[in-house]
Amino acid sequence: MKLYCLSGHPTLPCNVLKFKSTTIMLDCGLDTTSVLSFLPLPLVHSLRLSKLPGWSSKDGLINLEKELKECAGRVFVDSQPEFCLPERELLDLSTVDVILISNYHCMMALPYITEHTGFTGTVYATEPTLQIGRLLMEELVNFMERVPKAQSATCWKNKEIQRLLPGSLKDAVDVRSWKRCYSLQEVNSALSRVQLVGYSQKVELFGAVQISPLSSGYSLGSSNWIIQSHHEKVSYVSGSSLLTTHPQPMDQSSLKNSDVLILTGLTQIPTANPDGMLGEFCSNLAMTIRAGGNVLVPCYSSGVIYDLLECLYQFIESANLGTTPFYFISPVANSSLEFSQIFAEWLCHNKQTKVYLPEPPFPHAELIQTNKLKHYPSIHGDFSSDFRQPCVVFTGHPSLRFGDVVHFMELWGKSSLNTVIFTEPDFSYLDALAPYQQLSMKCVYCPIDTRLNFHQVSKLLKEIQPLHVVCPEQYTQPPVSQSHRSDLMLDLQPPPMPYGRCSVLNLPFRRRYERVYILPELANSLVPNEVKPGISVATVSAVLHSKDNKHTLQSVPKPPPAPPTKKRKRVMEEPPVVLAPKPLLSGAVPLEAFLVILQKHGVTEVKVEETADGYILHLQAQDTLIQLEEDGTHIVCDNNEPLRTTLRDLVLRFLQKL
């Protein structure tokens, strides 16, 4: 059993598990932090960006003025942003049988895998994961395709050149495999392979393995996965939350008794408390609006935004923001808001109860109805006529490299009245802001990451007691910036097995048993024998049938009756046909009892001689020797087959057959 680790990003994992005869990919995360190396894609021509100076090395030997631009001391690639894909060389991805998706953030690399590796298997995901994942992918494609960039920078990726580049470009990993965004067609094709599953649904893979998603409490339809056979259990924990937000609570107890637990997707901001951040978010928002400024919230179109809107719903009146317009701008804004209302089964208890009334589970329905929240597919069209300031705008992409957010950064960046509030934890806000410097607008960092923190996870692991834990290497030491915080790492006994990008781990499994089924006819013919109190044994002779990885034992078919033959004597002389070995024996033959039983069977003249290991019985009338020893009996008997078989059966009376 092996684990191939294809992603180095601890919250956007992509691992491949070889378990029994199956090859299972666990998540398909796309590392989008690579886009931070690129210049933003403006929706309307930006004078500032187009005037940025090109970069060439100080000695003038390398001139990449067309590809690289300098902004506030940093260098950016002027090209369509590219993503860092999961490793595709470590193993042949066409051999992957199934892909299990744990939440909609961890499936963004799916089209790269399903469309370009020869993959022919099935993808398993819950319905909300599929629907919202589709929205996020469509949004990404839309962001990229509506501002096509003619130039594609490739020279900077040359190994010799990259080595000499400044700053983060030099250290970027595996840049030659970075890829542009996929097309809508590829998204549709990839998602057509998804098979929907429900929480706690048991799905058989090839009869060998059973997989089952469990609620992970992180987002709508987010799941952890159990991969098990009758005797082995692997738990895959990815992006779980114990906080009460909108999704169904995490199912913890089903993770118990795991042989191996693969732990990914812990909080990226272990030092920030989500509740505190939410409070800070609201107060900063109110402060800016009161001062007449605008608030920009770069965010994903699904997930934490639902909680932000719910929080604001309660906050608006008390903070006197009743007249402030709230805008949610995304090509999928409407769909995201609508979809969030129809997944009652996947919501927390409180929200389910609302649906029973029947009322929409999320209060943003009311915000929309009362015109407090308006949503638009983009800044073009209706929005430009409705737009009023000061206002609050929720829009993507949180990397600030593409999407409508770029426009608002350019528009509001110059005024110190405005505020940008970062809530998504996926990108460093300083890196995100870098190509916009010098900025005058206020920047507030309120990352809300509801995923498990180290304290919660160690408590959880204590509870569910997996035999072995596998986790990204980042979790086995404190963060670089806070190397003294030994509480910001996994401290386990036995220590977890760490992995990095391209690691291949041998999972510590000792498979010893396999489930087989004894058919009723055979089961009824078995004769159990009690060998110890409470323990019985029965010898089994059977024919093994293995089909679709399921094994059954059937009775041995009776040989067809021998054809009638005239020479009956010949038949007797045939050697025994079936090689049916006799069972093993166990027990002891006590001398006294044996002598008694011999006497009963007419053997009276017995001379007993004691030896070092036991006794030798000399049956004088029959000229036969029996050696009785502690661990065996030896019968020496010539030319008297009836006597030999009698003696054999007498000895067997004392013994157990196995």
Place this chain on the structure above:
Amino acid sequence: MPEIKVTPLGAGQDVGRSCILVSIGGKNIMLDCGMHMGYNDDRRFPDFSYIVQNSRLTDFLDCVIISHFHLDHCGALPYMSEMVGYDGPIYMTHPTKAICPILLEDFRKITVDKKGETNFFTSQMIKDCMKKVIPLNLHQTVQVDDELEIKAYYAGHVLGAAMVHIKVGSESVVYTGDYNMTPDRHLGAAWIDKCRPDILISESTYATTIRDSKRCRERDFLKKVHESIERGGKVLIPVFALGRAQELCILLETFWERMNLKAPIYFSTGLTEKANHYYKLFITWTNQKIRKTFVQRNMFEFKHIKAFDRSYADNPGPMVVFATPGMLHAGQSLQIFKKWAGNEKNMVIMPGYCVQGTIGHKILNGQRKLEMEGRTTLDVKLQVEYMSFSAHADAKGIMQLIRMAEPRNMLLVHGEAVKMEFLKGKIEQEFSIDCYMPANGETTTITTNPSVPVDMSLSLLKREMALGGPLPDPKKPRTMHGTLIMKENSLKLVSSEQALKELGLNEYQLRFTCRVQLQDPHSDVDTLHRIYTHLKNVLKGYTIQHLPDSTVMVESIVIKVTSSAEDSSTKVLLLSWSYQDEDLGSYLSSLLKKGLPSGLC
């Protein structure tokens, strides 16, 4: 032999008050807990005294499962849980859990407030009952306890309707509730995987019907409504608030839009808007098309259909009214019916099944004079039309489900005896499985023959699979041998050697040695070789070795040769074998006693 027992308390050769008891693997499960629309007395509810006399049902039942929100499937639930007494788990899907209490409350109001019955369940009882409900998701495997697991499948029929697969060990039962095998305008078709249950308990409302194409039926319906409107008549469509109502609303709404009709369509009762809200929030339970387009256009937001007020019934001019309940047995539909019955221009369309005893059933059977309360009679002059829009599987659909699930036995409920009899014959003929149709209170017992799951040691399994190849040769099956260790609840199959080790037992050797005299005038070495050659000729398929230490081994049997001291042509063969080679050893000793054939080299 393990048995599964099925006893209908209701819906046995009947439609109404569905309630079926199943005993499987020591667990007792109640499937549905409905009321009978045709009765107003004790027969309205299932006879729970069949289960227990004077104690609570909690002691007997492990769980109750409700298939969907129709009252003939859940109408007795508060009575059962709060008045008879049951505190265990009740399972139903989310939509059913949401809608069921509303229909129960409606039912209670009609019975208590309008008819003035006492000794009926109260609003509080409905609430208390619903607190015992655990929601089910489709395809989720719910572990009721360590042994009993249930799984819900999509059933079509109405919003949230489910079929359930109930499993204990390797025994299982599927109960369909009411289902529909063809998708319609707002719901999808029922689906189940090849779960091969021991019994499939299926409804059989339309056991003998093969319905014509849905399109024809819809066209017919629209034509009739249209004609009636054209000649200025009023059309009454008695429906239940949720279910067919939405289907027909979608149908009329699109027709009105297409034909640009102006006649008003009303939907009675305050439930309407609420009902449509449920459909919007549970859109994932509707069909593919509605789910796909709901963001752009929600099919349950109707433009032409308005809320009905009682006074509208007397308005002049044509109109279409959807009114509850669906069988004309009480409430608003009955009131409107009474008002409109006298005019032959008007029409009533019964879009679903009507149970015996209801007015709906009577007028469908052609009765034109109805006895009403207070000894008045009502002349029925309006047109009466029946259109089967209830979303039940027809005979073809039931056969299709059997093909999907591949049950070992079939059991029919929720249908009329005569029709069941016909279907039973067809099923037994086509699938060669037994089909049962117990009456209420009658128990069907089916013995199952489950395989026994054991844990086989991997080393033994791998060895056998390597030796036997992937598929055993049917002509020469390879026999494997092992020892089954039974300890508490575990069954392990291991090799005999491993069994000894695991049990901490010492192996006991039983050996036999036998001397055989043989006349053979050769040297000892040659004799041994002659024996080797002889055995090679006689014993095919055995491993025979001539070892350098002057022994011949046949499997594990050792043969040595010594010549007697006085006569060198008299050889003494020493045969030694263990008990495990008894058959062969015994055979060899008698074979060699006969001497060696001449002509051996």
